[in-house]
Amino acid sequence: MKKHRTLIIIVLLCIVGSLWALYPTWQSQEYRSTINSFGPKDSAKKAQYIAANDESIKSTGKKAIKLGLDLRGGIYVTMEVDVLKFIEEQATNKDAIFDQVLAATSAEEIISEEPVVSIFVKKFAEIAAPKGKSLANYFLLSDVRTGEDKEIAASLQTGSDEAVDRAIEIIRNRIDQFGLTEPTIQKFGTRRIIIEVPGAGDPAQVRQLLEGTAQLEFKLFKDPKIVSRVLDNIDKYLMGQAPAKDSLVAKADTTSKIDSSKLAKAAGVAKKKDVAVKSKKADSSTVKVDSTAKTAQKMSPDDSARIADSLAYAGLSKEQAAAKFEKEHPFSIYIRKGESQKDPRVFYISEQDRKSVLDILNRADIKPFYEGELSFAFSRPEKGKDGSNFYQLYFLNSQPELTGKYITGADKDSRDGKAVVTMQMDDEGARLWARVTGENINKQIAIVLDGVVYSAPNVHQKIEGGNSEISGMRDLAEANLLKIVLKAGALPAPVKIIQEQVVGPSLGSDSVSKGTQSIIFGFLAVIIFMAFYYVTGGFVADIAVIVNLLFTLAVLATFGATLTLPGMAGLVLTVGIAVDANVLIYERIREELGNGKSLKLAIDDGYKRAFAPIFDGHLTAFFSGIILYSFGTGTVQGFAVTLMIGIAASLFTAIVITRIIFDLLLERAPTAIKFG
């Protein structure tokens, strides 16, 4: 006992830790089964249950073992930035020699791990250089000054690297907007993007979402009077419909009663940004600095409407007034309750209310009320004080003043220690921009990418010449994001889908039940056999195998790894390998016992002698796991991961834990030890 005290403590700590790591998985499973137990008749109860446990469900879901798309159903897409196309788009004066270089690059690209730009440069040197061409003949890049090949190559490389980031941002933006659940978007290698969208969805829609060209627009804010009118009209129309008939609104009302004061507080923490756009000229001293709040146009509801409202509400208690207002404004209630106290132009909308607003706006019978006159746009999600997401809502003109196609470049920079973004436009763009900014001094203009407002700077002055500077970003990261967005307008990232997998949800749940079933059966078969064949030794090995499974699952949960169907097969195989270590030890002990050694000595020697082969075996199997991981994709990687974790855990459980148990038994009840 004494000699193993530290080890025993470590083992117990590991077990407790694993149980703790797996608790959310169990909890999340409980929630799911409770939710599924509600029949179709209890949909109201179900909604209530989900709403009541919303936070807990979400947080346990995050910490639980993630199921791969093959187990839960969903869409898996691999996209690749078409660097070749990017190079082609950057080039001018393309001729036959250039095409030849491109073709050669394309052929080699398939079989090479090298970056495409380096392949291109290499092929250029091989094919075009002997014909007296240099890269400068084809590429007139704005950031290249000397025109040396090396510099051009570096510029192309940066450009293609940026293209990946840009594509990711565009895709993330669209997916977020679309309200797809828990999408994961990750960069894979240098130019691939893997997108996983769990749950049922229309694959064609997702595809369109991923492959469409990005739309960057500059839009002016809408006159608040018109906004008020549109909102009123929608309210009136919705009120005209009996609330009972309109299940959508009724439901939305009951489920999303969020304390508006809480929301305003949450929003209050997000500091109001003084975003401004000004001309990037040397004589910036003439720039009129403008405090946004004072002269800005008011986006609050029309004052007269307010007075009328207040008359109608005379004599009502606060609660009654609130109830009446809510009843009479089935739509704008969602918007009004997020109205900022400090700045009436700013509306903070919670995640839930945003959904309700969009639900209503997307209705075919509602669209005529605002289409063509006004467009609704949300900001990117921001985190409130309580951790929940909220959005700013903007009312914009439906027609853009300018689109992103005029932008020729954008970069982040810093001025007086503050992050700024610079933006250049071509001649036509500059002309348009000068007119727009000239007409809208001291007004805000929203920068909208695919319908999402990334920034809404204030115009400080008329900007001529097309060079603008946008300031007021919170930090460099935000500036970088805006730069990416602005460039998205200038340079659509050529991405293509190279792999796509859609798993129907019913197939997923089928796989889960079959996978779980086979694991349990396989596991039971092994456990029973071991106990039967090695008696006490078998029981001890069984404990080790159970602890091994526990550890493996806990590691999967802790590192947020994903369990796939082949991963489940990996678990079964791990059980086999873990058992093998004990079989080796026990067979050795039997041999030593057969040679007439005492039980204690036989156990000692058995463990000692069996260690080398166990270690060699585990290590080589681990090697093949590593190789499998580095060459495999998606689901196969899941297999490799579980196998590697299992093998590593097995060295500990099969050797250390069983040894401790035997030593304890030897001390207390040596007669109980039998190896069959």
Next chain:
Amino acid sequence: MHFFRKTNIDFIGKRRTWYFVSIAITVAGIVWALFKGVEFGIDFAGGTEVQLKFEKVVKIDDIRSALDAGGFRGAEVKYYGSDESGVLIRVREGGAGAGAGAETTKKVQDAIAKGVTSNSAQLMQNTHIGAKIGKELQQKALFAVFFTCIVILIYLAFRFKFVYGMGAVIAIVHDVLVAFAFAVIFNGIAPWLNLEMNSTLLAAFLTIVGFSVNDTVIIYDRIREDQKKYKGQDLKTIMNRAINETLPRTIITSGTVFLTLVVLFIWGGEVLRGFAFTMLVGVITGTYSSIFVASAISYDWLHRDKKKTISVAGKAKTKEVVTAV
């Protein structure tokens, strides 16, 4: 309980017969692959695969004619699932009607809805792999197996001796070839086993490699131990003894892994069936090859060295060659 008492089988003596069996199986597999071709799964070949579940049982011929009418001539169709209501349709890259993923799936579904009116189908799964990524995966697969062999060779050469490392690597190649032969031949005989070459099967091959090496290493370890214990005995006796001593462990371990794989094969569902089948073959050949390929080839190699040394120089060097594993 004991399944085995002490055995004393002359494994090494029978190696020639088993060489013949091994060669026969691998050659059969290669010949089959050459003449009938290997059916690549969609992830290696590129193309679109659509899995549908019908309300009731359907006829393959009905689906095929519906697909022909929809412009998918030459698309592969087979049953997939526990009964004849599940169907897998595969449109290869470059085949008639092949195109971008989601659109192809949609068109396939439309064609089926048009052609098979009495029975409605639900989309269970679809996969689209571009030709380029398919090629890439193929190369990666080959490279993975090759690279695994190299790593294992280096490790074993370092742990034991180069000859033994070579023996183990030849055993690995043998196992993968035999598993490949079985997969290719049985895919022809029993399509319901889902044995086309895809990344799941690749995972099976690499797991077989790991398993086979594990098994081989355990025997090698015992050979090394026995060589120290019984100095002066000839290699054949030592190898046979080591194999016999480790035989109970070999059988029990392979047996339990086999058991879990049988469970996977029966209850694991469609996706894992091919994997489980290949692994079942792999466990058998992995166990067998540790004895009759890895050990036997190492023996022949060392033995040949021994003969040579005796005939050429007749020096006492022979003992060193044999014992220092």
